Amino acid sequence: MTEPVSIPSIHVHYRARKLLNMAVTTWFVVTIIGQWTFGGYIIAFYGKSTASGDLAKWNEVLPHGYVKGDWAGNLVVGVHVLLAAVLVLGGPLQLLPFVRRSAPLFHRWLGRLYVVTAIIVATGGLVMVWTRGAVGDRVQHVSISIQTIYIVLFAWLAWRCARTGRFDQHRKWGLRLFMVVSGVWFFRIGLMCWLVLNGGPAGFDPRTFSGPFLTALAVLVYALPVSLGMLELYFYVQKTRKHGAITAVALLILIVTALMAVGIFGAIAGMWLPRIG
């Protein structure tokens, strides 16, 4: 026999669900703003310099961006940074429910483009780290390389589940893919949030771009992504009837969203705007 559900209990449950929806919507709005400003920066900085043939300008940001005479390496870097815009501009569009409902064909084509682009950008990034060198230390390089594996695997799984009509699984793998593709963005806003809260560099050496804070950030964003853990918590509370768990996850999402907003503000003011200004 099942326990009768009391009216106050339904009320508490309804309030917890409402809080969760509000938290997720706030997270999503903040994420769209942050990813689209990152996309705007990519177009304004890399798009403009590439279109005008001024590839040496990449080196104002990337120490190993443009290397004279190395056309193959330069091509990999160019493709990586320019296609990155497709991911950060297109990713949030894939998650908007009204786009999926009102323009399913657009969702399907953007999905195919997103999956292929994610694989190209991630494998290009892998080539860049291990052939050209990148800022940071070995732990950071290994961590971001592990993220390439997640991206390629989740892209394949999201695509495969859509092809075979397993839409509940497709939604889950699509969201997991979005989280790992957003890793580089989480890393940037995580770093900027830390800098804003500490009033400058702390826990790492800005000259070598290494130290305990950056090690922890790289591991928790790339190799063992906290974002995936948060997503699994969200999947869990979508199904559970435990009001306490729903409320706790909603509050956690709101706290993380507030930190993300600080990081996005820091990235726009301290990283992206000065480079295109």
Ligand code: HEM
């Ligand atoms: C899939 C999502 C990714 C996006 C959207 C992305 C985006 C970008 C962007 C915009 C830059 C230029 C840096 C800037 O102006 O701030 C960049 C640089 C770079 N990316 Fe990615 N990236 C992604 C994945 C990866 C992966 C998985 C790797 C490595 C395995 C990687 C390796 C690099 C490297 C080495 C640089 C040059 C930075 C340096 O010299 O340290 N990226 N990426």
